[in-house]
Every structure is written in C-alpha cells, then in structure tokens.
Amino acid sequence: MSQPIYNRVALIGLGLIASSMFWAIKRSGLAGEVTGYARSAQTRDKAREIGLCDRVCDSAVEAVEGADLVVLCVPIGAMGPVMQEIAGSLMPGATVSDVGSVKRHVIDVVQPLIPEGVHFVPAHPLAGTEHSGPESGFAELYDNRWCLLVPVEGSDPDAVARLRALWEGMGSNVDEMEADHHDLVLAVTSHTPHLIAYTMVGVADDLRRVTDSEVIKYSAAGFRDFTRIAASDPTMWRDVFLTNKEATLEILGRFTEELFALQRAIRTGDGEHLHEYFTHTRAIRRGIIEAGQDTDAPDFGRGQASSSTGGQDK
Ligand code: NAP
Numbered sequence: 465m466s467q468p469i470y471n472r473v474a475l476i477g478l479g480l481i482a483s484s485m486f487w488a489i490k491r492s493g494l495a496g497e498v499t500g501y502a503r504s505a506q507t508r509d510k511a512r513e514i515g516l517c518d519r520v521c522d523s524a525v526e527a528v529e530g531a532d533l534v535v536l537c538v539p540i541g542a543m544g545p546v547m548q549e550i551a552g553s554l555m556p557g558a559t560v561s562d563v564g565s566v567k568r569h570v571i572d573v574v575q576p577l578i579p580e581g582v583h584f585v586p587a588h589p590l591a592g593t594e595h596s597g598p599e600s601g602f603a604e605l606y607d608n609r610w611c612l613l614v615p616v617e618g619s620d621p622d623a624v625a626r627l628r629a630l631w632e633g634m635g636s637n638v639d640e641m642e643a644d645h646h647d648l649v650l651a652v653t654s655h656t657p658h659l660i661a662y663t664m665v666g667v668a669d670d671l672r673r674v675t676d677s678e679v680i681k682y683s684a685a686g687f688r689d690f691t692r693i694a695a696s697d698p699t700m701w702r703d704v705f706l707t708n709k710e711a712t713l714e715i716l717g718r719f720t721e722e723l724f725a726l727q728r729a730i731r732t733g734d735g736e737h738l739h740e741y742f743t744h745t746r747a748i749r750r751g752i753i754e755a756g757q758d759t760d761a762p763d764f765g766r767g768q769a770s771s772s773t774g775g776q777d778k
Contacts, residue, residue, distance in 0.1 A: 469630050471496040474531035476524050476546055478502040478511050479697075480592060481563045482537035483601025486516055488634035491603045495630075501527035502598070503538075511598045525553045533630070536562035536574070540703035544573035551577045559583040559623045565650065565700070567614045567643040569707035575616055583623035586614040588646065589636060590654075596697040607635035608756060614643050644711075651711035655704055656719060659712065661693035662701075 473495040475482040482500065489495050500517030501524045502508050511520045521527040528534045528550045536543050543562060554560065560582060564570040567586055578584045591609035593600065611631040615624050628638045641649070668687060683691070705712055729737040753760050 467493075468496045469494050469626060469633060470531075470533040472531040472533075473498045473630075474527045474534045475500045475517065476527060476534065476536050476550070477538035477542075478507055478516060478520075478598045479537065480596050480600040480605075481589065482535070483511075483516050483598050484591075484603070484605035485535065485537070485563075485601075485634065487601055487603035488606055489630075492633050494633045495533075499527045499531065503542075507598055514599060516598050516601070524550050528553050528555075528558075530555055532558050533627070534558060534560045536560070536564070539697075539699050540564045540566055540570060540707050541699075543570050544577070547574045547577045551579055554579060554582045556581040557583075559585055559627060561585050561587050561627055563587060563589055565654070565704050566708040567646045571614070571616055571643055583620045584616055585619050585624050585627045586616065586643070587627065587631065588612045588614065588650075589631070591636075592696075594692050594695040594697075596700070604635070606631070609636055611636035611638050612641045612646055613638060614641055614646055616643075647708050648711045648714070651708055651715045655708055655712050656715040658693055658696065658701060659705065659716070660719070661690040664690045665694040 473489060475485060475498060478500050479502075486498055486500070489498055497518045499519045499521055500511055501521045502511065508520050508522065511517055524546060532555065534550065534554065536546055538546055543564060547560070560574070560578060561584075562570055562574065564586070565588060567588060571586055574586075575584055589606055589609060589611040591605050591611075593605075611634075613624060613628060613631075624640075631638050664687070668690075726738070726741065728734070729741075752758050
C-alpha cells in the first residue's frame, strides 16, 4: 500500500474509466476517500450495490465538496456542462483533471470555467475496452498502459507532479504531451482505426443480408477484431469525431490515398508492391509487441474476460 496522494478524489461519471480508476486507487491506497457521481439514478444505485466509490453522491456539487482532486470521466460533449455545474463548489487549491480522448476541445471548453486558485491538468489514459458502464471497470486496466498528461499554460508543476504520481500509482507509464499533437497522434493510433472498423462492420452487415448470415457464422479473425472495436460506446465515439474533426479528416485523407494505391496494385497485379507494403506493416506490429503494448498471443487475448490487451486507445 502506498501513502495516499490525495485526501479526497471525486469521480464525475461512473463508467469504464472512472470505475477502473476507483479499483486501481483502492488497490494501492492512493486516496483517503473516493466520492462519485453519475447522471442517472440507475447508475448511482448500481455503483452503491457493487461498492464502487466510498460514497456515491446524488449531485456533482456534493461529490466535489472538499475534494482535492476532481476527475471528469464523462463523454467529451458533457465536459463543459458538468464543469459549469461544479465550478462554484470546488475547494481552493484543488486540481481538476479529465480523461477525455480528445484534448484541445476539452481544454477550450473547461479551462475558461476553472476558478482562480484551482489547478487544471488535463489527462488521457490510453487504455480501454469495448465495454462501458459502472460494472465494466477493473483495477488492472491501467497497468503498463500509457497515460498522457496535457498540462495547459500556467499549469502548476506541483499539481502536475501529484497527478503523475496518482497515475503511476494506478500502474500507468506517464508522459506529457501538447494538446494539438496529442489529438493528431490519437487520430492515427485510435480515432481513424475506430472509424475504419465501424465502416468495415457496416459493409459486412450489408453483405450479410445477401449471404444469409455467413459473415457471422464464418467470422474470421480480421473481421471479429473489427466487430470488437466497433462495439465501443456510440456516445463516446460520436463525441470523439465531432471534437477531433480536423486531425481525423487529415488522417482519413492519407488513409484513402494509401487505399487507392493498394487497390491499384491489386488491379495491376503488382505483387511486389503488396509484398513490400505488408513487410513494412508487419515490422510495425513487431515494434508494438516489443514496446510491451500488446501480446503476440494467437487469439489476440480473446480468452481473457476483460482484455486490457484489447487496449484500444482510446
Ligand atoms: P462510459 O462507461 O460510457 O461512462 C460514462 C459515464 O458518464 C456514465 O457514468 C454516465 O452516466 C456519465 N455521464 C454521461 N453524460 C453525463 C452528463 N451529461 N452528466 C453527468 N454524467 C454523465 O464512458 P467511459 O468509457 O468511462 O468514458 C468516459 C470518458 O473517458 C470519455 O470522455 C472518453 O472519451 C474517455 N476515455 C474512454 C476510453 C474507453 O476506452 N472507453 C479510454 C480513454 C478515455 P450514466 O450512466 O448515468 O448515463
């Protein structure tokens, strides 16, 4: 057990990310108390039933009272309204952070609402599964996964260091990154791949009507992996694309060009081009495994109930 880093942590939103934070905080004794709030009574009741949070509150204002760390764990589109609600109730000296998958937008909507004397340190854990809700979290989600801190101009170094210690205590490796760069990197590593998975599953679904469910019945590895990614939370992903528009469109443009080049190679029978391309991409996969960000288990870790090797970005 570690020394508590915060006296009271308030988690606003009680889904996959917040519930995993709670279990990871408890695992290592990183906070004196953890309070929680979610919008629906149903989620709050479920949280109470499963012992998620030391205290589940019926309002966000009540949850943040006396908290020295408040973490916004709601969909990106809800960050601004939630911040508006709690701004007047934050303790002087407290830190507000978030876990949103897009950083520039969250900074633009949240930072102007941060009161004098309160610190703001945005963050993004690069860990997730396709599951959501209060029951989906587990303490190991952040183990050996990256968490990116995205300090804003004037972020207090002590507040940043304390938040870093919390994420390290929850098992993460921590790096700092600038907001626009973060959004571009994530457009490549997570956002565009998700869009491609959504599209591929949509195409297969169209075909399924023609092939009488053979797509599902004979579902092979490539397609099954797409369906797992495409099962991710629709609200979260709608918000990601609405708020990381430019970077995603930029990467999609490049993707389309590469796709056309491969299409051309297939049409013209340019096996050399295809072989060279696939050799290069195979090396990238090896690099990811060597960096410890996935395993080379033949089943892609599908045997595990809550696969953190499914570590989508997010
Ligand atoms: P989730 O499992 O769907 O949970 C979202 C939570 O936010 C729920 O408790 C929901 O409450 C609450 N909520 C939604 N709208 C709200 C509002 N207007 N006011 C108050 N509470 C509201 O989502 P998640 O996967 O934990 O994602 C949360 C955040 O983490 C998102 O910003 C996402 O971009 C980011 N993130 C996600 C992943 C991932 O893989 N899932 C990875 C990294 C970062 P109810 O249950 O009552 O509706």
